[in-house]
Amino acid sequence: MIKTKNIVLGVSGGIAAYKACDLVRRLREKGAEVFVIMTQAAQEFVTPLTFQTVSGHPVATSLFDLTQENEIGHIHLADSADLIVIAPATANILAKISHGIADDLLTTVILATVAPRLVVPAMNLHMWENPITQENVARLRKHGFSLMEPAEGSLACGYEGKGRLPEVEEIVHEIEKLFAQKNIRKIK
Ligand SMILES: Cc1cc2nc3c(=O)[nH]c(=O)nc-3n(C[C@H](O)[C@H](O)[C@H](O)COP(=O)(O)O)c2cc1C
Numbered sequence: 001m002i003k004t005k006n007i008v009l010g011v012s013g014g015i016a017a018y019k020a021c022d023l024v025r026r027l028r029e030k031g032a033e034v035f036v037i038m039t040q041a042a043q044e045f046v047t048p049l050t051f052q053t054v055s056g057h058p059v060a061t062s063l064f065d066l067t068q069e070n071e072i073g074h075i076h077l078a079d080s081a082d083l084i085v086i087a088p089a090t091a092n093i094l095a096k097i098s099h100g101i102a103d104d105l106l107t108t109v110i111l112a113t114v115a116p117r118l119v120v121p122a123m124n125l126h127m128w129e130n131p132i133t134q135e136n137v138a139r140l141r142k143h144g145f146s147l148m149e150p151a152e153g154s155l156a157c158g159y160e161g162k163g164r165l166p167e168v169e170e171i172v173h174e175i176e177k178l179f180a181q182k183n184i185r186k187i188k
Pocket residue numbers: 011012013014015016039040041042089090091092093122123124127
């Protein structure tokens with residue numbers, strides 16, 4: 001199902017960003033081409049060089065980069081994707097994309113794409129339980145985004161509860177399920 005698919009992986013600035021490296025590796029093992037977009041905050045956690053090495057493709061980081069934008073790169077990324085996955089998705093990214101904000105490369109690609117979108121949040125449990133975040137999640141579902149629930153367990157912030165990034169294998173399984181759906185197609 002995943003073989004030969006173009007998957008755009010958006011990595012936002014959560015502590016679980018390093019786990020997305022393993023996600024790239026697993027998707028490539030299954031035959032996908034993975035193109036990574038990192039937010040500025042994500043680059044505080046993992047370097048673009050790491051994702052470039054594991055994905056085998058240049059990593060897109062900037063909306064206004066002259067090299068990356070020589071073919072209107074954000075529209076190219078938005079159009080070429082069979083699926084866009086955001087993992088980990090921060091509370092901030094949920095807030096922005098649920099309101100159509102497009103103030104960096106990742107959020108602009110999300111607004112510009114007609115590809116299916118899978119969002120995998122990971123955050124502190126109080127951020128997750130915050131009614132504002134829950135409203136944003138409901139809004140995304142209403143607008144056709146697929147969302148995975150965070151896993152429960154011990155969190156990097158020291159708390160115990162819901163907020164962990166689901167295991168990489170579960171994310172891969174969710175992606176396979178999406179591709180297996182007969183009606184997965186461009187939104188509109
Ligand atoms: C050490 C550290 C860990 C963080 N982990 C998370 C996290 O797991 N989830 C989250 O939503 N925000 C987390 N944040 C906050 C985000 O980095 C912050 O909201 C940032 O603006 C997100 O930007 P982005 O959504 O553009 O990537 C963390 C911040 C720090 C300093």
